[in-house]
Amino acid sequence: MEEREILEPFELHYSDLISLSSGVNTLSSPSVSRDEIERLDAITSGIMENLGPTGPGLIVVTGVPDSLNLRKSLLPLARDLALLNNEDRKRILQEHRLGSDVPLKNLDRCVSSFAMQLKYQHNPYSSTPKWENLKHDDIHDTVEECLAVDKLRVSLDDKFKNLGSSFRELGICMTNLGLSLARICDRAIGGQELEQSLIESHAVKARLIHYHSALDTLLIKQSGRQNGYTKEHSNHRFQHYGSAAEEHSSRNNLIHEGGDERQLCEKHFELWQQWHYDYDI
Numbered sequence: 001m002e003e004r005e006i007l008e009p010f011e012l013h014y015s016d017l018i019s020l021s022s023g024v025n026t027l028s029s030p031s032v033s034r035d036e037i038e039r040l041d042a043i044t045s046g047i048m049e050n051l052g053p054t055g056p057g058l059i060v061v062t063g064v065p066d067s068l069n070l071r072k073s074l075l076p077l078a079r080d081l082a083l084l085n086n087e088d089r090k091r092i093l094q095e096h097r098l099g100s101d102v103p104l105k106n107l108d109r110c111v112s113s114f115a116m117q118l119k120y121q122h123n124p125y126s127s128t129p130k131w132e133n134l135k136h137d138d139i140h141d142t143v144e145e146c147l148a149v150d151k152l153r154v155s156l157d158d159k160f161k162n163l164g165s166s167f168r169e170l171g172i173c174m175t176n177l178g179l180s181l182a183r184i185c186d187r188a189i190g191g192q193e194l195e196q197s198l199i200e201s202h203a204v205k206a207r208l209i210h211y212h213s214a215l216d217t218l219l220i221k222q223s224g225r226q227n228g229y230t231k232e233h234s235n236h237r238f239q240h241y242g243s244a245a246e247e248h249s250s251r252n253n254l255i256h257e258g259g260d261e262r263q264l265c266e267k268h269f270e271l272w273q274q275w276h277y278d279y280d281i
Contacts, residue, residue, distance in 0.1 A: 009058035010050040016043055017061055020187075021180035047181065048188050061177050070173070074166040078210035080159070082112035083219055088156055095157075096164030101207070107224040110217070115207045116164070118171050171206025 020040060049055050081089055086105060093099065093114065102113045182195040212220070 007056040007058055009056070009060045010046050011060045011062060012043065012047065014061055014063040014065070016040065017177065017180050017184075020044060021183040044184060044188055047184055051181070051185065059181065064173065064177070067170075067173065070166060070170045073162060074170055074208070077160060077163055078112070078114065078208050079216065081114060082210045082212065082216065083223070084156075085223060092156065092160050092163065096160070096167070098164065098167065107221050109220075110212050112210045112212070113207055114167075114209075115205055116167050116171060117203060118168065118175065118206055119203045167206060167208065171204070174206070175204045 020043065047059065050059055051057060081092070084092070089104065096116075098114050098116050100113050101115055102109055102111060104112060179195055179198060182198055183192075186192050186194050210216075
């Protein structure tokens, strides 16, 4: 059996990323020691090697400000959205200007993906793109407008009220990291072609991905059966079913059912990678 190659990502601290990508030439400053210059040179070489034709193309940026809080607030919502009934999920995604690049009505899907198009305007006198702000008038059916609706809908709206803003904030953060890396590469090879080509696109796509565990798959199929959803009806809309309490009860019943399905859940649930996200330019 052929031995699998393990790809090791290159680790880069946020402060070093900013130093190397800033407009100030840190390496030429008289206050920078020779050891520090050699360290930063080694980091630049490591970046170029990892992003080069023979490198793995994997870079981990650590120490990014506010990234931990953003992950804690955003990532758990990926699973909640994946397990939500189709009608409520569709409404919430529309309210927060999110879409998907996978068929969310497919009960056999192994992943749920949620995407947002982010646009910005380029200022030729600034190295940082100016992001367009979402107008309040463009957000439909806010929590205040849902007060007359049933408690379940109000509860869902409150739970996901920061979905769009958190999604956008983390997406912009990741995009700026990518532009900083592009600036470092441009300086290493000369010119500004890589960063400029990214900026001139005026748009990026932020994508949040949740890979389903065995338990997630069972819950999605169980919910589909309860809503009268089968493969023969795959092109029809979900019918809203039950209340939050009923849904929670049915999930508990599914988890405690006997048989192979329960054993499958117990076997894989703890080992599964719960959360995953990526943003691309």
